[in-house]
Amino acid sequence: MKIIKFKRNTKHEKYYSSAMGTLNSRVTYIKKYVLGFPIKTIHKYRETYYGEVKNCDDCNLFI
Structure with a gap:
């Protein structure tokens, strides 16, 4: 079993x-x-x- 793992998760916001x-x-x-x-x-x-990929610091997210 790996001790450190990186995981990518995608969801709609x-x-x-x-x-x-x-x-x-x-x-x-x-x-x-x-x-x-x-x-x-x-x-x-x-x-x-x-279709461009941007950092999320550029927008205001509603959660």
Whole structure:
């Protein structure tokens, strides 16, 4: 069994863009697991309406 593992998870979230309003987007989380427990989110990115991949710090997410 591996002690440290990295896992990628994708889910749909709503976010707000000032130019286009409220949209749904696929947000991908890369998390670090130690002994099967999530420890830290390494990176969070999303796919835009036009197919580009951007960092999630650029948008306001509604959760």
